Amino acid sequence: MGRQKHPQIVTANDLFEGDVIYLTGEGGWTRLHGDAAVAHDSDEAQRLLAVAQAQPDKIVGAYLADAAIDADGRPQPVHFREAFRTRGPSNYFHGKQAEV
Template sequence: MARKFTPKIVTANDLIEGDVVYLTADDRWSRLHEEAELIEDEAHAQLRLLFAQAQPDRVVGPYLADALPGPNGPEPVHFREAFRTRGPSNYPHGKQEARHV
């Protein structure tokens, strides 16, 4: 019996700045998890990943991450992805400063 597909988002790191970025439905890279395209079809998820992998001049390490629909957009499922939304933890600026995490 096939396992049910868990919705995904495409995430990577910005090539120049290193920030975590998320692929949006309109083909932009956003630093906001809630702007990520929530992909609910496995074949479409693979196509979006291939699209991301074809941009080595913009991002590094793209991969599919599990996500769930939320009231403001996709929400991370795993601790690692929730942690990545907060940005680097070794200094109090950037995403952590802005969100008061």
């Protein structure tokens, strides 16, 4: 079992809508970063990534992203890029952008 610096989640883009999505513990997808399944070691991270990559009919561009765990036990973005992706496309002024 390998060690990693941060817990990790799997993120991708919805194949049909393009939205940023996150793999859940049930193997489904959510648009909420805080609902993503969290891997605490590299073996679990690779397993989650394999689950995502086995769904090419639903997603594109799956990868592992570092996360921090908040006081409620939910993953939060560590890096700017991931925090930015939670807000949706930067050229729209509706949807997620209007809520921020």
